[in-house]
Structure formats: C-alpha cells, structure tokens
Amino acid sequence: xMELICPAGTPAALKSAIDAGxxxxxxxxxxxxxxxxxxxxxxxxxxxxxxxxLAHGRxxxxxxxxxxxxxxxxxxxxxxxxxxxxxxxxxxxxLADIGLMDYTARRHPNQRLHVSVQAAAANPDAIAxxxxxxxxxxxxxxxxxxxPEIAEITRESTCETEVFVFGxxxxxxxxxCSLSSYATGKSPNMQGVCSPPSHVTYEQTMDGTKSSLGxxxxxxxxxxxxxxxxxxxxxxxxxxxxxxxxxxDPVSLDATALLKGMRDAGVTALKIEGRQRGRAYVESVVxxxxxxxxxxxxxxxxxxxxxxxxxxxQASTLGAYRKTWR
Amino acid sequence: MNDPSAASPGPLPTIPPLVALAMxxxxxxxxxxxxxxVLRRIHRRNPAIxxxxxxxxxxxxxxxxxxxxxxxxxxxxPPRLSVVRDLPRGLDARISASLANLLxxxxxxxxxxxxxxxxxxxxxxxxxxxxxxxxxxxxxxxDLAAEASSLFGPLGAPARRAFEAARGRVIGSSGQxxxxx
Amino acid sequence: xxxxxxxxxxNWAPERWRDFYFRIADEAPVDVVSVGEIVCSKRSPFLADxxxxxxxxxxxxxxxxxxxxxxxxxxxxxxxxxxxLAAAEGxxxxxxxxxxxxxxxxxxxxxxxxxxxxxxxxxxxxxxxGARRICLPPELPLASVxxxxxxxxxxxxxxxxFGRVPLAISARCYHARLHKLAKDNCRFVCEKDPDGLLLNTxxxxxxxxxxGVQTLSHTCANLLGxxxxxxxxxxxxxxxxxxxxxxxxxxxAFRDVLDGRDDADGGNRRLAAAYPGVPFSNGFLWAEPGxxxxxxxxxxxQGSAQIGTL
Numbered sequence: 001x002m003e004l005i006c007p008a009g010t011p012a013a014l015k016s017a018i019d020a021g022x023x024x025x026x027x028x029x030x031x032x033x034x035x036x037x038x039x040x041x042x043x044x045x046x047x048x049x050x051x052x053x054l055a056h057g058r059x060x061x062x063x064x065x066x067x068x069x070x071x072x073x074x075x076x077x078x079x080x081x082x083x084x085x086x087x088x089x090x091x092x093x094x095l096a097d098i099g100l101m102d103y104t105a106r107r108h109p110n111q112r113l114h115v116s117v118q119a120a121a122a123n124p125d126a127i128a129x130x131x132x133x134x135x136x137x138x139x140x141x142x143x144x145x146x147x148p149e150i151a152e153i154t155r156e157s158t159c160e161t162e163v164f165v166f167g168x169x170x171x172x173x174x175x176x177c178s179l180s181s182y183a184t185g186k187s188p189n190m191q192g193v194c195s196p197p198s199h200v201t202y203e204q205t206m207d208g209t210k211s212s213l214g215x216x217x218x219x220x221x222x223x224x225x226x227x228x229x230x231x232x233x234x235x236x237x238x239x240x241x242x243x244x245x246x247x248x249d250p251v252s253l254d255a256t257a258l259l260k261g262m263r264d265a266g267v268t269a270l271k272i273e274g275r276q277r278g279r280a281y282v283e284s285v286v287x288x289x290x291x292x293x294x295x296x297x298x299x300x301x302x303x304x305x306x307x308x309x310x311x312x313x314q315a316s317t318l319g320a321y322r323k324t325w326r
Numbered sequence: 327m328n329d330p331s332a333a334s335p336g337p338l339p340t341i342p343p344l345v346a347l348a349m350x351x352x353x354x355x356x357x358x359x360x361x362x363x364v365l366r367r368i369h370r371r372n373p374a375i376x377x378x379x380x381x382x383x384x385x386x387x388x389x390x391x392x393x394x395x396x397x398x399x400x401x402x403x404p405p406r407l408s409v410v411r412d413l414p415r416g417l418d419a420r421i422s423a424s425l426a427n428l429l430x431x432x433x434x435x436x437x438x439x440x441x442x443x444x445x446x447x448x449x450x451x452x453x454x455x456x457x458x459x460x461x462x463x464x465x466x467x468x469d470l471a472a473e474a475s476s477l478f479g480p481l482g483a484p485a486r487r488a489f490e491a492a493r494g495r496v497i498g499s500s501g502q503x504x505x506x507x
Numbered sequence: 508x509x510x511x512x513x514x515x516x517x518n519w520a521p522e523r524w525r526d527f528y529f530r531i532a533d534e535a536p537v538d539v540v541s542v543g544e545i546v547c548s549k550r551s552p553f554l555a556d557x558x559x560x561x562x563x564x565x566x567x568x569x570x571x572x573x574x575x576x577x578x579x580x581x582x583x584x585x586x587x588x589x590x591x592l593a594a595a596e597g598x599x600x601x602x603x604x605x606x607x608x609x610x611x612x613x614x615x616x617x618x619x620x621x622x623x624x625x626x627x628x629x630x631x632x633x634x635x636x637g638a639r640r641i642c643l644p645p646e647l648p649l650a651s652v653x654x655x656x657x658x659x660x661x662x663x664x665x666x667x668x669f670g671r672v673p674l675a676i677s678a679r680c681y682h683a684r685l686h687k688l689a690k691d692n693c694r695f696v697c698e699k700d701p702d703g704l705l706l707n708t709x710x711x712x713x714x715x716x717x718x719g720v721q722t723l724s725h726t727c728a729n730l731l732g733x734x735x736x737x738x739x740x741x742x743x744x745x746x747x748x749x750x751x752x753x754x755x756x757x758x759x760a761f762r763d764v765l766d767g768r769d770d771a772d773g774g775n776r777r778l779a780a781a782y783p784g785v786p787f788s789n790g791f792l793w794a795e796p797g798x799x800x801x802x803x804x805x806x807x808x809q810g811s812a813q814i815g816t817l
Contacts, residue, residue, distance in 0.1 A: 011465060038461070040378040040380065041461050071651065096623075099630075120604075122579065125580075126606045126609075144678035172722070177674065182791075182797035183797075200453045202449055219709070238708075238709060241704065278439075281440065
C-alpha cells in the first residue's frame with residue numbers, strides 16, 4: 001500500500017496526524033531552515049525530539065524538512081539543523097540544496113535522504129544525479145508532472161517517488177520561483193516563506209475585500225465570493241488580452257480521484273501539503289486519504305467531494321496530473 | 327464510498343438577531359470578569375501557550391463576534407481581556423467571525439484558513455500576528471468547557487456539563503472535521 | 508570585468524534572432540555570448556538552422572560562445588535535446604537545469620542563473636565538478652554574491668545586471684492560457700510579444716511580464732551603479748539579458764562605465780534612453796523587494812559600509 005505522508009506545523013498537529021492514520025509526518029524546525037517558516041509554527045529542538053519519540057512509540061515515522069537554501073556565510077545554521085534532526089532520530093531528512101546534501105551524505109552517511117520538491121527534480125536524469133551523488137533514496141516530485149510522466153520516472157529510477165495529493169498547489173516549478181521576493185523581499189528559497197503574512201494586507205471596502213502583497217493588489221473579492229491565499233500566482237491581474245486569474249484560479253490540489261493511477265504508476269508515497277494549517281485540517285484530510293486508500297485496497301469507490309471546505313476558493317483541481325491545458 | 331468521518335461542513339449557526347438585541351443592555355463588567363478569569367486560568371495551565379507568539383506577544387487583538395452586541399480586546403503578555411461595545415482604534419489586528427466559529431477556532435475544531443476561504447472569518451491589520459496567535463492556540467489544544475468549569479470550584483462538574491450543552495447548541499455537536507476527539 | 512550577453516528569452520522570429528546575433532558579433536563590446544532557446548522546447552526547432560552560423564560569426568568576432576540548456580526539462584524529447592546539447596564540442600554548455608550535469612560528467616561547463624546556487628558550499632560543489640563560470644540566481648543579495656565569489660576564486664562569478672528579471676518557470680504556458688489555447692496547439696502566440704506581455708494589477712500597477720511558460724519582472728534590472736561594488740566583491744562578469752531594444756547601445760554603456768569613459772549617471776541616462784518606459788530595479792542585490800530601485804551613488808556610504816562588513 002502507498003504510504004501516507006502528512007504535514008504537522010505543531011506537536012499537537014503531529015499527534016492529530018498520527019491519530020488520523022498517518023504513516024509518516026513531515027515537519028521542520030522553527031527557523032529559516034524550512035520552507036514553511038511562518039510565525040508561531042514549527043518545532044523547537046526539544047519539541048522535535050519528543051515528537052519523534054512519540055511518533056516512533058506509535059509506529060509512525062518522522063521526516064524532517066530542512067529544505068530552504070542555506071544563506072551564504074551562515075551555512076552552519078543549516079548544518080546544525082541536519083545534525084540535530086539526525087540525533088533526534090529523524091527517519092529521513094528532506095533536503096533541497098546541493099551543498100547541504102553533500103554535507104549530509106558525508107557527515108551522516110547512514111541518514112536516509114529525501115530530495116525535496118524544492119529541488120525541482122522533474123525527470124529521471126535529474127533524479128539519478130541526486131541518487132548517484134548523495135545516495136538519495138526518495139524524491140518528492142514537482143507538481144508539474146502528469147501521471148504518465150510520473151510512471152515513466154518510476155520505471156527509469158532507482159529512487160522511490162513521493163507525490164502531492166492534496167493542498168496548496170504551486171503552478172510554477174517549485175524552488176525556482178522568485179515572485180514572492182520580487183514583491184516582498186522574502187522568498188521560499190531563502191527565508192522559507194511565499195507571500196509572507198507580514199506583507200499581506202486585507203482591506204474591507206464597500207464591494208468586499210481587497211488583498212495586497214507588498215503593496216501590489218493581488219485580488220478583490222465580492223462579499224460572499226470564495227477567497228484564496230494572497231499568493232501571487234493565484235491573484236487576479238489584467239493584461240491587454242484580458243483580465244482574470246492569469247496564472248491559476250484560487251484552487252487546491254485534490255488527487256483523490258487519481259490514487260489508482262498513482263499506484264499503477266509505481267508511486268511509493270502520497271503527500272498532503274499544509275504544515276501551515278491547523279489540527280482540524282490535518283485530522284480531516286489525513287482521515288479522508290486513509291479511507292480513500294482503504295477503499296482503493298478493497299476496490300470500492302472513494303468519496304471525492306468531501307474536502308471542498310478545506311480548498312482555496314472552495315474549488316479543487318487535478319493540477320498537472322491531468323494536463324487538460326496541454 | 328460514503329465516508330462518515332469526512333468533512334461535513336456547512337456553516338456553523340449564528341446567534342439569532344433577536345437574542346443579540348436582547349443581550350444589548352446587559353452590563354459588560356460581569357462578563358469581563360468571568361472571561362478574564364478564564365484567560366488567566368488558561369495561561370496558568372499552559373504557561374508556554376504564548377511562546378509561539380514570539381515577537382507578537384505584545385500585540386493587541388480585537389475580536390468581534392459578528393452576531394453579538396459586544397467585542398473583546400485581548401493581549402497575551404501580560405494576559406489581559408476586556409469586553410467593549412465597539413472595538414477601539416489602534417489595535418494591531420481585528421478578527422471577526424460568528425461566536426460559534428470563534429469558539430470552534432479556539433478549540434482547534436475548525437480550520438482557520440478554510441473559514442477565510444469561505445469568508446466566514448475576516449482578518450484586518452497585522453496578518454502575521456493573527457497567524458501566530460492562531461498557531462499558538464491550535465497547538466495548545468484548549469478545552470473551553472474544562473477551562474470555564476474550573477472557575478467554579480466544587481460546582482465545576484455541573485458547570486462543565488452546562489457549558490458543554492451550551493457549546494453544543496452554539497457550535498453543533500461537532501466541528502468542521504465531523505469528528506470529536 | 509567581463510560583459511556577457513544572456514540568451515534571448517523571448518520568441519523572436521528566426522531571421523530576426525539570427526540578425527540580432529550577427530550585429531552583436533560585429534558591434535557589441537561583450538566578451539561572452541550565451542545562445543539557444545532555453546525557455547520553451549517548442550520554439551527550439553525554428554532556431555536550430557541558424558545556430559551554426561550564429562556561433563561561427565560570434566566566435567570569429569572573438570566572443571566566447573555558450574550553448575544554454577533548457578530551464579525546465581520534463582518531456583522525453585526535452586531530455587534527448589539536453590543530452591545532445593551536453594555532447595556538443597567546441598563550445599561550453601551553460602547548464603540551466605541539473606538534468607544536464609549528469610550527461611556532462613565532469614567536463615568543463617558554465618552554470619546559468621536558473622540553477623540554485625545560494626551559498627559557497629553549493630558553488631564549491633559545482634566548481635569541483637567542472638563549472639568554469641557561474642551566473643548566480645538574480646534574487647541573491649550582495650552579501651551572498653560576495654561570499655560565493657570569494658569562495659570560488661578560480662571560476663568566473665557572474666551576476667544578472669541588465670534586463671527584465673526571470674522570476675519563475677512553469678510547465679504551463681500563460682500565453683496559451685490567456686489566448687484560450689492548449690499548450691500543444693499554442694500557435695506560438697508568444698511571438699506577438701517580442702518583449703513579453705505586460706501584466707498589471709487590478710489597480711493598474713505595472714507588475715510582471717509574461718513570456719510563455721516563463722514569468723519575468725516588469726522592471727528592468729540595472730546594476731550599472733553597483734558595478735564597482737561587484738568588482739570589489741570578486742564578481743568577474745556582468746550579464747546583460749536581451750530585451751527588445753538596442754542591446755549594442757546597452758553593452759556600450761556598460762563597457763564605457765566599466766572602463767571609466769563614462770560615469771554611472773551618464774551610463775544610466777543612456778540605458779534609460781535605449782530602453783524607455785521601463786523602470787529600473789536593483790532591490791534583490793540590496794536584500795529588498797526585487798522591484799525596488801535604490802539610487803546608487805558611487806562611493807555610497809551605506810554601500811561601502813556593507814562591503815566593509817563582508
């Protein structure tokens with residue numbers, strides 16, 4: 001059966017994920033070393049040790065994401081994160097930076113290493129590069145691939161594959177996007193934040209809500225119109241060819257309907273996005289996919305409508321997995 | 327597959343306007359005393375709760391239940407709560423939602439982002455501070471019934487049952503996820 | 508300090524593309540020229556016929572020629588294309604995605620601005636595997652640029668110094684989406700916008716530029732005022748990214764300032780005249796939002812202080 005990899009932004013969410021049936025939980029330290037570096041989120045060193053012990057006691061694994069790109073002259077902060085995660089008993093480290101993978105492979109040769117989605121390894125040759133140079137055992141695939149493309153990768157690779165099945169959806173290749181830092185000075189790659197809340201403003205107007213990021217208007221919502229995050233790639237803009245959601249509508253990924261295709265494609269693990277979400281999200285979404293996987297095993301139909309309230313814009317998409325736009 | 331545990335959302339109920347109107351002339355001081363007691367109690371029992379606020383520990387949050395004729399001003403450090411008819415100016419952030427949604431958020435029974443997406447929760451001002459507050463509260467796993475009833479000493483158990491009944495009426499028997507813990 | 512010309516990122520008509528490079532070969536004071544279609548593999552076949560003549564003309568003019576690899580490689584056809592590129596002889600390949608590195612197997616190569624090198628450890632890793640030149644990602648601040656450039660003194664460190672800044676790449680084509688076309692049947696609508704398509708906010712703030720699967724800034728990076736700082740920081744080359752403007756004038760303006768024949772103010776006036784209507788930006792270098800333009804003055808006290816602390 002495919003593994004279910006679940007997000008946790010706090011120790012309480014990690015417990016919720018285990019309760020709801022997670023095989024593994026991914027999480028990060030409360031600093032710039034991880035790509036969900038939001039205020040009030042993530043784990044202190046002590047919380048990480050205790051949470052890993054708790055998870056192991058209940059038969060779940062913990063994957064520690066250290067998936068930003070170390071800042072020049074401050075690489076030791078990231079080295080310490082790797083050392084501390086390893087000594088806390090992490091079952092795998094999720095890394096994006098080549099220098100950090102090199103350090104980890106040399107310093108902790110027995111530590112299982114996963115290639116973060118932020119490394120944007122989108123084909124078998126790129127994946128082989130990470131496997132051959134750093135002994136990477138698993139790659140989290142970018143959300144730019146279709147299911148047949150994923151099948152081609154699993155056929156050609158020795159690396160296990162992990163794919164996103166639910167949650168926020170980057171429409172740009174992950175780890176290769178500077179839209180956020182262009183507007184705010186803070187980027188996923190460097191500070192671990194995309195469209196950071198510190199630069200978001202919501203303004204209530206007569207017509208509804210206006211969201212802006214770093215002074216740029218991202219969207220205007222009518223009073224009862226469903227909303228999304230004020231992320232740049234899901235904003236409403238105008239061009240000489242028309243206005244609207246130029247990059248992507250505010251939607252979330254929901255690949256419940258594609259689980260069979262994923263399994264047949266040889267996918268090892270399914271990943272739920274959302275370390276920045278609360279316990280209610282973690283519990284409901286994890287339980288949904290636990291049931292959907294059980295249904296897949298027994299050959300019955302999975303319920304595909306029930307996660308709608310958790311989606312941006314109250315709408316979901318199959319993303320690149322089914323490239324209707326190709 | 328009809329998954330009984332899957333999210334069965336639908337908006338939580340709001341206080342009927344007539345009830346809210348009837349509450350308007352109520353004096354605010356007793357309410358403030360009780361709620362401030364609950365806040366201090368929560369803080370005493372979870373001293374680390376506001377650590378997650380980090381730099382935002384000194385922020386002043388205005389919380390406006392849209393279906394009630396009053397609002398709250400809350401500070402974390404030191405823990406302080408006041409009940410007001412209208413939110414004052416100069417707050418760092420304002421949060422408005424129905425009382426039921428606010429209570430469910432406090433207990434981590436609904437997802438704040440989901441409420442934002444469906445426009446049932448409105449945030450203005452310092453969005454980062456609100457996010458930090460949300461994350462701090464979510465990790466604390468608060469049980470409001472237990473916190474409130476502990477104020478009543480030997481009468482705690484009946485008070486707790488009364489609160490749970492009241493909560494059940496306001497929130498419904500379950501949160502967004504459709505399951506109780 | 509070298510000047511290099513990055514690859515044309517937009518979809519220019521093949522003859523126009525060829526003639527652009529012929530003129531660069533004959534007139535532009537640049538030392539290095541990177542050529543090839545790196546944004547969209549569907550555009551590549553149109554340029555293929557002209558590449559040999561362009562490379563020859565540039566090399567005969569004394570320019571070092573780099574052949575750029577695709578930024579995002581996911582299709583089988585794109586992998587094959589990348590493998591063939593890696594096998595090319597007589598020119599240095601400029602790697603824009605790690606896919607290419609495996610095929611290069613340690614042979615000398617250049618690294619383009621689309622490979623994530625954010626620190627000295629990553630730069631050293633690439634240097635040990637044959638990288639001879641590294642053009643750093645445009646979002647890097649000066650402090651990082653300086654640390655990296657000093658850590659790998661044997662290779663040429665380059666920064667993105669002129670042109671709209673590439674900010675994102677996608678599997679999805681936004682030109683096609685905007686024209687309600689499928690990507691496979693896109694009719695190459697991006698060719699209508701040889702300088703990209705302007706994207707505004709709903710309040711008509713100029714914001715971004717759409718170029719098929721790529722998104723760039725609306726502003727034009729301009730680090731002419733920081734050339735001195737960059738030189739002091741061991742940066743060995745400035746990259747000029749072709750826009751739909753007179754790039755010979757742009758190259759001459761940079762060369763004259765670098766060689767002391769003009770000052771930064773004079774150079775900036777020439778750049779503004781050559782590429783009118785597009786605001787400058789240099790925020791990334793100053794660790795500010797990328798769209799910001801901080802007026803640099805030579806001997807800028809704050810600038811010197813920053814350099815002093817490195």
